[in-house]
Amino acid sequence: MKKIRIEIPSLAENIRMIESFIDNAKEKYHLNDDIYGNIMIAVTEAVNNAIKHGNRNDSSKNVALSLSLAEGLIKFKVEDEGSGFDYHNLPDPTTAENLEKPGGRGIFLMKHLADEVEFADNGKVVELSFYMNS
Numbered sequence: 001m002k003k004i005r006i007e008i009p010s011l012a013e014n015i016r017m018i019e020s021f022i023d024n025a026k027e028k029y030h031l032n033d034d035i036y037g038n039i040m041i042a043v044t045e046a047v048n049n050a051i052k053h054g055n056r057n058d059s060s061k062n063v064a065l066s067l068s069l070a071e072g073l074i075k076f077k078v079e080d081e082g083s084g085f086d087y088h089n090l091p092d093p094t095t096a097e098n099l100e101k102p103g104g105r106g107i108f109l110m111k112h113l114a115d116e117v118e119f120a121d122n123g124k125v126v127e128l129s130f131y132m133n134s
Helices: 012-029 033-054 106-113
Strands: 002-009 062-070 073-079 116-120 125-131
Touching (some): 002 012, 012 033, 012 062, 033 062, 033 073, 033 106, 033 125, 106 116
Antiparallel strands (some): 002 062, 116 125
């Protein structure tokens, strides 16, 4: 199994480093455009959530992103240093009362773009899995 990892301070402008990390992974592992697009959106969304909600934009706290690759599956793990959240009771962004709300779509989006989304450690860790041959 191959594994690479990056850690960034919780600043919105560091998303550029995450995008470069994903671009490098695309080149290195020959990801096709469909999966690349899904990875780019879902992973940057997860990192954004970690910066904004997890670490509350506190630049003294880091967000770690690691990538592991095994048997046609590429996994991105995003970890923050926040206190976590209740990922079992998320409002559905597609219901009428939530359609107008500006937030609440990130996890919904991740679940639609990734083949699997798993939370761990009270929501401080999110794992996004993508099948490479789909």
